[in-house]
Amino acid sequence: MYYGADYYPEHWPQERWETDARLMREAHINLVRMGEFAWSLFEPQQEHYDWDWLKRAIDILAAHGISTVLGTPTATPPAWLCQAYPGIMAVERNSQRVTFGERRQYCPTNASYRALSRGIVTAMAEQFAGNPHVVAWQLDNEFGGHHPRCYCPECQCAFQDWLLQRYGTLAALREAWGTHFWSHDYTNWAQIPLPVDSNGVSNPCLELDFYRFASEQWVAYQQLQIEALRRVIPAHQRITHNLMGFNFQEIDYFDLARELDFVSWDNYPIFQTGDPAYIALNHTAMRGLKDMPFWVMEEQSGPSGWQVMSRQPRPGQIRLWAYQAIAHGADAIVYFRWRTCRFNTEEYWHGILEHHGQPRRRYYEVQQMGQELARVGEKLEGAMPPKAAAIIMSYDDIRTLRLQPGARGLAYNDIISSYFRALHQLGIPVDIVPPNADLSLYKLVVAPILHLVTQEWADNLSNYVNQGGTLWVGARSGVKDTSNRVVDSPLPGLLAELCGVEVEEYDAIGRASTCEVELDKALLGLGELRLAGHTWCDILQPRGDTETLAYYASDYYTGKPALTRTRYGLGTAFYCGFMTDTGTMLPLVRYLVESTGLEPWSGLPEGVEVARRAKEGIELTYLLNHTTEPQSVALPGAMFELLTQTNTSSSIELGPYGLAILSPVAIDKLS
Numbered sequence: 011m012y013y014g015a016d017y018y019p020e021h022w023p024q025e026r027w028e029t030d031a032r033l034m035r036e037a038h039i040n041l042v043r044m045g046e047f048a049w050s051l052f053e054p055q056q057e058h059y060d061w062d063w064l065k066r067a068i069d070i071l072a073a074h075g076i077s078t079v080l081g082t083p084t085a086t087p088p089a090w091l092c093q094a095y096p097g098i099m100a101v102e103r104n105s106q107r108v109t110f111g112e113r114r115q116y117c118p119t120n121a122s123y124r125a126l127s128r129g130i131v132t133a134m135a136e137q138f139a140g141n142p143h144v145v146a147w148q149l150d151n152e153f154g155g156h157h158p159r160c161y162c163p164e165c166q167c168a169f170q171d172w173l174l175q176r177y178g179t180l181a182a183l184r185e186a187w188g189t190h191f192w193s194h195d196y197t198n199w200a201q202i203p204l205p206v207d208s209n210g211v212s213n214p215c216l217e218l219d220f221y222r223f224a225s226e227q228w229v230a231y232q233q234l235q236i237e238a239l240r241r242v243i244p245a246h247q248r249i250t251h252n253l254m255g256f257n258f259q260e261i262d263y264f265d266l267a268r269e270l271d272f273v274s275w276d277n278y279p280i281f282q283t284g285d286p287a288y289i290a291l292n293h294t295a296m297r298g299l300k301d302m303p304f305w306v307m308e309e310q311s312g313p314s315g316w317q318v319m320s321r322q323p324r325p326g327q328i329r330l331w332a333y334q335a336i337a338h339g340a341d342a343i344v345y346f347r348w349r350t351c352r353f354n355t356e357e358y359w360h361g362i363l364e365h366h367g368q369p370r371r372r373y374y375e376v377q378q379m380g381q382e383l384a385r386v387g388e389k390l391e392g393a394m395p396p397k398a399a400a401i402i403m404s405y406d407d408i409r410t411l412r413l414q415p416g417a418r419g420l421a422y423n424d425i426i427s428s429y430f431r432a433l434h435q436l437g438i439p440v441d442i443v444p445p446n447a448d449l450s451l452y453k454l455v456v457a458p459i460l461h462l463v464t465q466e467w468a469d470n471l472s473n474y475v476n477q478g479g480t481l482w483v484g485a486r487s488g489v490k491d492t493s494n495r496v497v498d499s500p501l502p503g504l505l506a507e508l509c510g511v512e513v514e515e516y517d518a519i520g521r522a523s524t525c526e527v528e529l530d531k532a533l534l535g536l537g538e539l540r541l542a543g544h545t546w547c548d549i550l551q552p553r554g555d556t557e558t559l560a561y562y563a564s565d566y567y568t569g570k571p572a573l574t575r576t577r578y579g580l581g582t583a584f585y586c587g588f589m590t591d592t593g594t595m596l597p598l599v600r601y602l603v604e605s606t607g608l609e610p611w612s613g614l615p616e617g618v619e620v621a622r623r624a625k626e627g628i629e630l631t632y633l634l635n636h637t638t639e640p641q642s643v644a645l646p647g648a649m650f651e652l653l654t655q656t657n658t659s660s661s662i663e664l665g666p667y668g669l670a671i672l673s674p675v676a677i678d679k680l681s
């Protein structure tokens with residue numbers, strides 16, 4: 011398994027490189043990522059290149075058994091370039107052009123920047139394609155960070171062209187966007203504005219298309235780099251990009267991931283302290299982009315922050331976070347960064363080594379994990395979680411709901427994560443998938459909210475249920491069409507027939523008040539259960555044979571259906587009209603899970619996480635203790651623990667921030 015660090019040899023005197031390589035080897039590091047911000051050194055003047063220093067660094071590292079991932083340096087166009095080509099600088103939504111001084115200043119649409127990028131990427135590829143120590147390429151760095159959308163004149167023309175391709179005629183665009191409203195009818199394409207600040211609240215249909223356009227610009231810009239590389243590099247040098255997790259939602263990552271050989275992403279758990287489930291959600295979402303193992307290209311290895319730094323990772327936490335990533339599908343861990351930089355913006359963003367470069371506590375923790383992976387890493391990589399439950403995620407919904415949440419406090423991430431947490435807490439393996447995914451392998455599919463629905467997606471869900479699947483659809487679904495207009499049939503629109511239900515009325519409750527819900531005990535067998543919903547409620551009217559499983563018990567809609575279940579073909583569809591928190595919905599989700607034949611993990615102590623990965627018929631169970639206390643976890647039976655190479659009894663003790671990797675069979679049978 012690759013185990014590495016992000017290394018910036020250019021930040022240190024060359025005399026130090028040998029020491030770094032030796033310390034890395036002693037920590038069992040076998041991979042570095044280099045070069046992704048070094049354009050000003052690679053090309054100090056236009057078309058005058060210097061690659062020697064990087065070649066030297068690669069050689070020194072290789073002599074210690076360390077391979078290299080090369081980053082293309084386009085996230086940081088140098089000062090000479092920005093001065094010579096001022097048109098490449100992105101324009102913000104407030105119509106101000108970005109100036110030089112940070113990074114990621116460029117517009118991905120700009121033709122000059124595209125040509126310059128092709129130039130540097132090709133030149134770099136020609137130098138390193140034949141280098142036996144280069145195993146992969148990372149394109150740019152964190153597309154969309156800092157300036158996710160550009161509002162420059164070139165983007166405006168490109169957007170107008172994009173719309174022409176999409177709609178064909180102005181009549182079609184006018185219909186799709188409802189432009190009779192407030193005299194927004196366009197009589198030629200050049201009139202179509204960008205949704206800049208001075209527009210005020212612009213048309214949500216235009217806004218959604220602009221988001222889509224801007225996302226596609228990144229995908230196209232990435233494609234240009236992929237093509238430039240593939241023309242030159244051998245197939246065994248694989249191509250990736252470092253994405254930013256579930257949390258970053260400015261680019262449709264399903265699209266961005268499509269042409270990459272594998273996904274990698276940058277994991278900084280300390281910014282989600284105390285919430286390992288949210289980190290798990292991020293890993294899960296990144297694995298789901300290609301439904302294959304991923305890499306962590308930047309894994310937190312110290313206190314982090316630009317002006318103010320986070321708390322220190324507690325002893326054991328760096329290792330635990332890295333194993334958590336592996337538990338959810340990471341096949342490589344690369345720490346950010348090898349040594350803490352002494353200068354410029356990231357002086358306080360710590361790496362494995364302190365500023366002084368001498369090994370300390372965090373280095374020894376990384377070394378411990380390196381030793382472990384050297385022994386068992388091969389057994390872990392390549393495995394995938396078993397297919398059990400899927401949660402549907404849609405970038406269109408992220409955008410539409412950001413533009414118009416509909417109720418105060420309605421937040422897409424909260425809705426998705428409330429369901430994810432419930433399933434995760436029950437120990438059910440979850441995938442995060444797009445609405446057009448092949449759902450046939452899942453026993454349970456949850457659409458926590460599917461606000462914008464296309465006919466293709468509705469058909470995909472219907473086919474899944476028709477063939478025996480169980481689908482749970484959450485409130486406020488089926489509201490919008492592809493253009494971001496409200497549908498003209500009773501809600502949930504294209505999902506009404508499948509769910510056997512109509513939304514009679516809705517109430518945008520917000521977060522300041524709640525609605526009471528009472529579950530039907532006879533039907534659900536859950537005993538007396540009243541719960542509080544919040545944010546939104548759909549007041550339901552079942553159609554045909556649809557059963558009502560819960561009723562509202564407050565306000566003028568007391569006694570009206572709140573949760574329904576219907577048979578559709580061979581399967582079952584639930585529609586849940588209310589929103590609530592993980593804790594509140596847990597009994598319901600447990601009921602749902604059990605109704606599909608999936609088995610929740612029982613008796614998991616709070617703060618202990620379970621995750622599974624299987625390959626070649628053998629499933630490894632990861633137990634991760636995210637608490638500061640020792641925890642005892644009951645096991646389904648005696649198992650074999652890989653890291654300690656011991657057999658367990660029917661329970662296992664996990665130390666503070668400790669973990670176990672359990673196999674049903676002894677390690678020798680695994681190899």
Ligand code: GAL
Nearest residue numbers: 151152252276308346356359
């Ligand atoms: C990441 C980025 C790195 C570094 C790090 C710390 O998002 O990819 O280059 O900037 O954050 O700020």
